[in-house]
Amino acid sequence: MGTVTRRKSGAERPETFTAIWNEFETHREKIRLHSVDSKYYGVSFGAADDGSFDYLAGMAVGRVAAAPAGVQVREVPTATYAVFACVVPSIGQTYGYIFGEWRAASGYELDPTKCAFEEYPPAAETNSPALIHIPIREKQMKSTPGQPGGAEHGRQPSRSETNRASPAAGSRR
Numbered sequence: 001m002g003t004v005t006r007r008k009s010g011a012e013r014p015e016t017f018t019a020i021w022n023e024f025e026t027h028r029e030k031i032r033l034h035s036v037d038s039k040y041y042g043v044s045f046g047a048a049d050d051g052s053f054d055y056l057a058g059m060a061v062g063r064v065a066a067a068p069a070g071v072q073v074r075e076v077p078t079a080t081y082a083v084f085a086c087v088v089p090s091i092g093q094t095y096g097y098i099f100g101e102w103r104a105a106s107g108y109e110l111d112p113t114k115c116a117f118e119e120y121p122p123a124a125e126t127n128s129p130a131l132i133h134i135p136i137r138e139k140q141m142k143s144t145p146g147q148p149g150g151a152e153h154g155r156q157p158s159r160s161e162t163n164r165a166s167p168a169a170g171s172r173r
Helices: 014-025 028-032 088-105
Strands: 002-008 040-045 052-058 080-086 108-110 116-120 130-138 160-162
Touching: 002 014, 002 040, 014 028, 014 052, 080 088, 088 108, 088 130
Parallel strands: none
Antiparallel strands: 002 052, 040 052, 040 116, 080 130, 080 160, 108 130, 116 130
16 A cells, blocks of 8 residues: 556656655654555566656555545565666666676566565664565577587576565555
8 A cells, every 4th residue: 555656667766755755744643553564665666668667655554445535555466577776776776787797697587577676774773774565477498409508507587476466565765
C-alpha cells in the first residue's frame, strides 16, 4: 500500500525520488496502521510501450477492505529474484553494476513480466542495508555445436529468493 507515481525509464534523478518519498510521508501513518513488517518498499510495476512505469512508495500490508484516500494497494506477483545489498547513497551505483557488469556476466536475464523492488529497513535500523530485488529467469541462450551454453557457465546472483504473492508495498527513500 502506498503512493503511486508514473515514471519514465531513464529519467531517474535523486530529487525525483525525494519528491516521491515526501509524498509517501504525507500518508505514512495511515499506511503504517496496516503494515505487516515495518519495512518500506519502492516497487516498479511493468513498463508500458513508451517506457513509462508505475513506482509505488509504501509498505507491505495484509488484505484490506479498502485503501485509505490518496493511496493504492498493488500486489507483487511471485517471482525469482537476484538480491543485492547496498547502502542507500549507493543505490544508483548498485543499479549500474546490476544492469551492466552483473547482468552481462550472469546466466540470467531480467524477467520483464515481474516487478523489481527495493526493500528498505525500518527507520530505527540505521545500520541495515537496502536490498534491491531484480526479477530474473535463466537466459535463453542459443547453443552452437561444440560450445557449452546455459546458466551453469555464467556468474550466479549474490542471492536469489522467491517472494510470496502479497499486497504490495513500497520502499523508503
